[in-house]
Amino acid sequence: MAMLRNLKLSLLQASRAAGLFRVVRDSRHRTNQLLILCYHGISIDDEHEWAPGLYMSQDDFAARVEAIRRGRYVVLPLGEAVRRLYDGTLPRRSVAITFDDGNFDFYSRAWPVLDRMGVPATVYLTTYYCENNVPIFPLATSYVMWQRPGSRVDLPVGDGRVLPIDTRSPEARKRSHNALLLHTQNEGLSGLEKDALAARLAELLGADYGRLRRNRMLHIMNPGEARELAAAGVDFQLHTHRHRSPLDQHSYAAEIADNRSRVASYTGQTPTHFCYPSGVCMPEFGPWLATEGVVSATTCEPGMARRDSDPFRLPRLLDHSEMTGVEFEAWLAGIGALLPHRPIGFQPVDREGRLIIPDQTPVAAVGVGVSNESGDAQRVSSMESVS
Numbered sequence: 001m002a003m004l005r006n007l008k009l010s011l012l013q014a015s016r017a018a019g020l021f022r023v024v025r026d027s028r029h030r031t032n033q034l035l036i037l038c039y040h041g042i043s044i045d046d047e048h049e050w051a052p053g054l055y056m057s058q059d060d061f062a063a064r065v066e067a068i069r070r071g072r073y074v075v076l077p078l079g080e081a082v083r084r085l086y087d088g089t090l091p092r093r094s095v096a097i098t099f100d101d102g103n104f105d106f107y108s109r110a111w112p113v114l115d116r117m118g119v120p121a122t123v124y125l126t127t128y129y130c131e132n133n134v135p136i137f138p139l140a141t142s143y144v145m146w147q148r149p150g151s152r153v154d155l156p157v158g159d160g161r162v163l164p165i166d167t168r169s170p171e172a173r174k175r176s177h178n179a180l181l182l183h184t185q186n187e188g189l190s191g192l193e194k195d196a197l198a199a200r201l202a203e204l205l206g207a208d209y210g211r212l213r214r215n216r217m218l219h220i221m222n223p224g225e226a227r228e229l230a231a232a233g234v235d236f237q238l239h240t241h242r243h244r245s246p247l248d249q250h251s252y253a254a255e256i257a258d259n260r261s262r263v264a265s266y267t268g269q270t271p272t273h274f275c276y277p278s279g280v281c282m283p284e285f286g287p288w289l290a291t292e293g294v295v296s297a298t299t300c301e302p303g304m305a306r307r308d309s310d311p312f313r314l315p316r317l318l319d320h321s322e323m324t325g326v327e328f329e330a331w332l333a334g335i336g337a338l339l340p341h342r343p344i345g346f347q348p349v350d351r352e353g354r355l356i357i358p359d360q361t362p363v364a365a366v367g368v369g370v371s372n373e374s375g376d377a378q379r380v381s382s383m384e385s386v387s
């Protein structure tokens with residue numbers, strides 16, 4: 001595998017040196033296509049070392065924006081990019097930049113870079129953890145378990161019960177983390193109860209949970225920060241209120257409505273573009289979204305958007321720490337889709353929306369740490385998988 005990857009990188013470097021990227025970049029083929037970039041987090045501290053598939057250092061991110069500028073790519077606001085994609089009026093070398101979730105680190109790390117370089121961006125904002133501003137439970141627990149390898153502790157979970165937590169290997173850590181998420185779902189814990197549980201876990205492991213709270217690591221930005229960024233020109237769009245994908249139309253529409261009213265109240269504008277939480281995209285979701293007045297939806301399937309792309313299945317390139325600069329430039333130029341790439345590591349779900357966890361029988365699904373605040377026990381179809 002390593003040999004193949006090295007071969008691929010050498011080939012790319014040779015192609016770039018021979019000027020191939022420049023030729024493709026300016027071809028008619030590339031002109032009719034749009035590269036939509038997808039980011040999750042820009043590290044406040046060492047998040048990219050914990051989850052390199054989701055986080056990037058601020059320096060690495062600045063280098064990406066610099067590569068975009070150097071290659072004279074045209075970064076369009078998402079709404080304009082989608083409109084011109086279907087009108088057939090895209091300028092040469094079109095790119096759009098999107099961020100999922102709306103982390104506080106977008107506010108404190110990504111936006112300063114984008115603002116300095118005059119580059120527009122869209123944030124698909126999930127609003128539950130925006131208003132309930134505590135660390136995002138699945139991420140925070142995964143992070144503190146990663147921080148304290150080699151541990152084996154019993155986490156008290158009430159009624160004299162304990163959940164064994166083992167961080168002595170990545171596999172054990174993953175198993176423990178899954179068991180923890182299932183526990184919180186089965187118990188129907190509220191966001192605040194989960195926050196207390198995460199703090200207890202961190203304390204047992206000897207990790208500093210207070211640091212996450214103080215630095216607002218693994219937090220969503222709050223409504224005031226979203227308001228401030230919207231006034232500064234950041235575009236905010238839809239990502240569901242509770243970061244979940246219910247499998248019945250009524251609940252799905254409620255997620256959109258709950259999310260839309262909040263985003264509109266922060267920004268003063270009605271969002272009409274959507275991004276599937278955790279990339280979970282069932283065939284029926286497109287028509288449901290259209291009914292709700294949504295005009296486009298992006299996935300996490302890598303590729304270039306074309307005029308014949310389904311507007312409710314627009315591909316995006318998830319950029320992350322493990323992608324080299326030359327691979328990123330190949331994608332910008334328009335040849336990235338030709339390269340072999342590994343599928344992204346989102347947690348698979350079955351048709352019923354249940355998590356598929358290897359070496360465990362299918363279990364009920366978990367949202368991104370938001371329990372049934374809405375009252376109805378919705379079936380949800382995904383979670384952020386980052387451990």
Ligand SMILES: [Zn+2]
Pocket residue numbers: 100101239243276277278
């Ligand atoms: Zn998300």
